[in-house]
Amino acid sequence: MKTPRLSRETLLVLDRFLERPADWRYGYELSRSTGLKSGTLYPILMRLQKYTLLEACWVTTEDGVPPRHTYRLTPNGLELARAKLAESRASWLLQQPTLSRG
Amino acid sequence: MLETPLRQAATVLLDSAIHIAPPDTREWGEAMRGELDYVEGHWAGLMWAMGGATVLAKSALAAFLIPSRHGQGLVPDGGLFAKTVSLRWAALIAGGACVLGALLFFAAPPFRQGMRVSLAAWPVLYRGITADGQPGLAAIARQAEAQHDPQGLAFCAVRVLNSRESARLAEEAVGLDASLVWVYALVAVRHPELPEISRWLPELERWDPTNALLHLITAESIYMSHPVRRDVASWLKNIEPRWEAAMAAAFASPKFDDYLTRLKEMDRRVVSRYHFNDPYELLSGEERDLPTFAFSDSQRFAKFLLDSGQKLEAQGDKKGAAEKYWAVARFGQVVDSQGHTEFEHWMGSWMQAGAYRELQNLSANEGNSHEAALFAYLAGKFEQLACPGGT
Structure with missing residues (x-):
């Protein structure tokens, strides 16, 4: 499978998902934890779902309150997230002057 | 106090965006709408709604521009995959087309001319319309002289404020093209003090022998050359x-x-030939109305004829009186029907009103009530035209 290059914001979202990979997450919660605005966050979520890296479902919390959309990484998403984040961290470490010389 | 309206505005904004969003994106709109209830703070809620509405609007635009790409949406700044650029290209092409369209609009001759006209208004504020404030005309005059262009010279002759320069340019223009002899009349009307007028008038009368304007110019040149012209009372x-x-x-x-009419036709050709776009200079020095002296002379002579008619009427010479009144009415008709400017129409109406009023009195004194009623109607009509709302 061809692995596309991910943007910094996407890596940030994946990182938050990896904190508790089994949990379903709300959009507003992700927005607060990543600092991303809704205009940036939702297109990322939409894309992740389109590539079946993310699954979404509606949950009803209580009567009279609109249902909420929740998200969780699929197994593919989990694998890709781990790989990409590891790659990203390695790349970051290599860019540090002291380590790259050593 | 502001909280509820802000929250309502945010809800309406997101609902509207969901309404215009493509069908496969609406679920995401509903997702953002669902989260809105949990966003803390009303301003934050509004910001959340604005962000969501932007995403949905972009999707709607993308679906509109490239219908086959429904559901893919636009890649936002810092989107998921940096290599997904085709839609960005579409947006760039659309934006480029808009910019190109705007540039074409700015390059269009009517727009450029409009801009020049707008900008030309500013220098007038400090330059003013003075004899040396006609650089555009001076440039055309130099160019026309170099090119031996009689129309260009005539165009400048009727506009330059310097009477000597105006006469010189007019003579040069007519010297190159004798059919422009009418330019002498326009220059004479604008500069009645010119000594050249006495030379020009015979030429003009040979060319256009029945035109009343030439006689008005003659009358004014007689007045201007009169030794008592500064003593108006004596002159009167x-x-x-x-x-x-x-x-x-x-x-x-x-x-x-x-x-x-001739002047306008010539103006059209010269303005386009020399790309002359300064409306202030175009109009400067060119008195489009009949000069004041033509009216004051006509007014004075009309009054003289009407007074003479009254004297003849008092002496019992009703036919002679009627001839005097008709002379005024006829000249008023000629000026009114053949003139081009508002002032000329007004002057024609003014003379007709006075003449028809005298004819009305004459007919009434003769016991011809029907004729008197007709003249009363005509007098009233022209009085109304000459002095609307007046007495």
């Missing part, structure tokens, strides 16, 4: 026979041509 008391003859000829003329 003693009508000079030559002046009277010139005015009588003007009033008897069947034609009145102010040559403004």
Whole structure:
């Protein structure tokens, strides 16, 4: 499978998902934890779902309150997230002057 | 106090965006709408809604531009995959087309001319319309002289404020093209003090023998050359026979041509030939109306004729009186029907009103009530035109 290059914001979202990979997450919660605005966050979520890296479902919390959309990484998403984040961290470490010389 | 309206505005904004979003994106709109209830703070809620609405609007735009790409949406700044650029290209092409369209609009001749006209207004604020404030005309005059262009020279002759320069340019233009002899009349009307007028008038009368305007110019040149012209009271008391003859000829003329139609036709050609776009300079020095002296002379001579008619009427010479009144009415008709400017129409109406009022009295004194009623109607009509709302 061809692995596309991910943007910094996407890596940030994946990182938050990896904190508790089994949990379903709300959009507003992700927005607060990543600092991303809704205009940036939702297109990322939409894309992740389109590539079946993310699954979404509606949950009803209580009567009279609109249902909420929740998200969780699929197994593919989990694998890709781990790989990409590891790659990203390695790349970051290599860019540090002291380590790259050593 | 502001909280509820802000929250309502945010809800309405997101609902509206969901409404315009493509069907496969609406679920995401609903997701953002669902989260809105949990966003803390009303301003934060509004910001959340604005962000969501932007995403949905972009999707709607993408679906509109590229219908086959429904559901893919636009890649936002810092989107998921950096290599997904085709839609960005579409947006760039659309944006480029808009910019190109705007540039074409700015390049369009009517827009450029409009801009020049707008910008030309500013220098007038400090330059003003003075004799040396006609650089555009001076440039055209130099160019026309170099190119031996009679129309360009005539165009400048009727506009330059310097009377000597105006006469020189007019003579040069007519020297190159004798059919432009009418330019002498326009220059004479604008600069009645020019000594060249006495040379020009015979030429003009040979070319256009029935035009009343030439007799009006003759009358004015007689007045200007009169030794007592500064003593207006004396001048008014003693009508000079030559002046009277010139005015009588003007009033008897069947034609009145102010040559403004010829001037406009020439202006159109010269303005486009020299790309002259300064409306202020175009109009500067060019008095489009009949000069004041033409009206004051006509007014004075009309009054002289009406007074003479009254004297004849008092002496019992009703036929002679009627001839005097009709002379005024006829000249008023000629100027009114053949003139081009508002002032000329007004002057024609003014003279007709006075003449028809005298004819009305004359007919009433003769016991011809029907004729008197007709003249009363005509007098009232022209009085209304000459002085709307007046008495």
